[in-house]
Amino acid sequence: MTTDLADIFFGVKADAIQALTEGRHGDPFSVLGPHRCGDGRFSVRVFLPGASGVDLIARDSDRLLATADLVHAAGLFGAVLPELASYRLRIHWPDAIQITDDPYSFGPLLGDLDLHLVAEGTHYNLTRALGANPMTIDDVAGVRFAVWAPNARRVSVVGDFNSWDGRRHPMRLRPQAGVWEIFIPQVSVGERYKFEILDQYGNLLAQKADPVARAAEPAPSTASVVASTDPFAWTDSAWLNTRRSADKQAEAISIYEVHAGSWLRDMSEGARMLDWVELSQRLIPYVRDMGFTHIELLPIMEHPFGGSWGYQPLGLFAPTGRYGTPEDFAYFVDRCHGAGIGVILDWVPAHFPTDVWGLARFDGTALYEHEDPREGFHQDWNTLIYNLGRNEVKGFLIASALEWLEHYHIDGLRVDAVASMLYRDYSRAAGEWIPNRYGGRENLEAIEFFKHLNSIVHERFPHALMIAEESTAFPNVTRSPQEGGLGFDMKWNMGWMHDTLHYMSDDPVYRKYHHGSMTFGMIYAYSERFILPFSHDEVVHGKGSIFAKMPGDVWQKIANLRALFGFMWGHPGKKLIFMGSEIGQTTEWNHDGSVEWDLLDDPFHSGLQRLVRDLNRIYRHFACLHYGDSEPSGFEWAIADDAENSVLAMLRYDRERRSVALVISNFTPIPRHDYRVGVPMPGHWRQILNTDARVYGGNGATGGDRGSESIGAHGRSQSLLIDLPPLSTMIFVHEDSLSA
Structure with a gap:
């Protein structure tokens, strides 16, 4: 022993040394590092279990300042310096020598x-x-x-x-x-x-x-x-400049929803998932060729269980390592933008899994979650609910949303399970939930959270699409907080999706009895700003594929799908379909598998794919087909009451009503010859799409363009006489629309 222990341990009590060596001390900086002794010298203490010796050397020259003494058998070393100098540690381990700086020589870090x-x-x-x-x-x-x-x-x-x-x-x-x-x-x-x-x-x-x-x-x-803080070398400035001036309500938005791990598997390597670089080479060209405006990714935040598809995330700031590094993900987004494709991420602020290495009772208390399971536990998903009454938790979630928008240039967030957050009694029986301070079922903290979240996002990123998956009739989801709303830009129209799929799953002979299912959506179509979704939720858990929901033989199933997609793209509301639906995947989605791309060898399925490509093309090209997605002035029923024939016809207008489209659907396998429909303008009407065309796998009875006649129909003085193919949707545009 070369130094008096009293000097080394000046001001330190024995129980503090014991707590430190046992890993129990809550203030290690009060013991470790440099401390002034009573006589003006400095004691330096370091705790290095397993080390055989420690030298203090000058940081600038490696000159020996002192050799530390082992002052506690657990690995506590100490030395006394006559004056405090910038020092480093030369640590002698049993099999190596390490030179490093002392973490306990640095003062407080955060301001x-x-x-x-x-x-x-x-x-x-x-x-x-x-x-x-x-x-x-x-x-x-x-x-x-x-x-x-x-x-x-x-x-x-x-x-x-x-x-x-x-x-x-x-x-x-x-x-x-x-x-x-x-x-x-x-x-x-x-x-x-x-x-x-x-x-x-x-x-x-x-x-x-x-x-x-x-x-x-x-x-x-x-x-x-530990992730790099070096900025990514972005090349998407042109995209960023364009999106700042875009009118997200008036523009065409057609979304391709994707689970990154099962869009395509490399079968030559044991069904290996593609990484972000490979997806950039395969997925992006496909989406661009298909004419979709956006890719929406099921949650790519880090999640422990792949079978949750990302909806039980534990790392709200980290892209999952399944598909590569954070830089690889940034590259994927950059390449999407270079191809003119926006990127939307599913984001989950509703709940988190109970894994012990995650957020659950993080510091031994209910820190991120509620203590009371009536508020803090999701019975449906066996997950924990964020405590939005804590400022730090609200800030944590908002910072996560902003991180994706800023650091990764994401174009929007689709917020999952909003309904489960808005209601305290969501999926709970009486006695299993705690009313709000007014005795009601609304979650007031969640309501304020969404208002704050959307206000901050739109202040910092006005272009960003904030989309709610909200399955109830909660009011004003897409109205601004200043108007008493939650502030989302758009909401999934779950009611339209359920009604439409219920109608289409019926045998056509019974559809006339459920005609209202196809018209009811327009009663509330402009109460919110809607996206029409055929999402992953409709092709899992025994629900089968969209193809499998259609009645009849293979030809009828595909024909029903073609007619349905034609109707969907003609109907007000932005569009979203899940991967595989565009080719008529026959089986339910399997997250461990791949889209059934071999179906494209069948002309029926490849024809359906071509139809979706053409629908996206005309939807984006003709303003009349997307302006009225959120504006009631852009829509009128042409025929809404022909239940007997299961025929529906819609008129779509652009902002100035100079461009107009007629979308007419026959949802029976019976052709309707010489069917008369009233139109608002005289003149020539060009047929721009017929889902029954041979190129899509149909019968090819197109009928072609039509000129109006001065014969009244459906309350209009002009009309067209059209042959309606079976199980089909046709779209006509007025001649003025071609130059509008």
């Missing part, structure tokens, strides 16, 4: 403003404050770790860099925000890490993944990964 914003729930650049941030401090490179765990007794960073030993890097608590922090030199991008936490009673919790990690190990591994 008061960062801490204030975290506590207030308004730190919307949360990954810049919390998580793992590579940086250089005092010319020393390393990573600053920070995590919110206000009720923990002790929090440590563990990883490959410290042999996952929670005694090695306990963190400093910043009590004003409940945030723990530490800067660890020489940790670099790509390192794995977690947080080891002692709860307030001293119990050791399962090691936790970082709630705001920007990268994670591919499942089934669960560690967080």
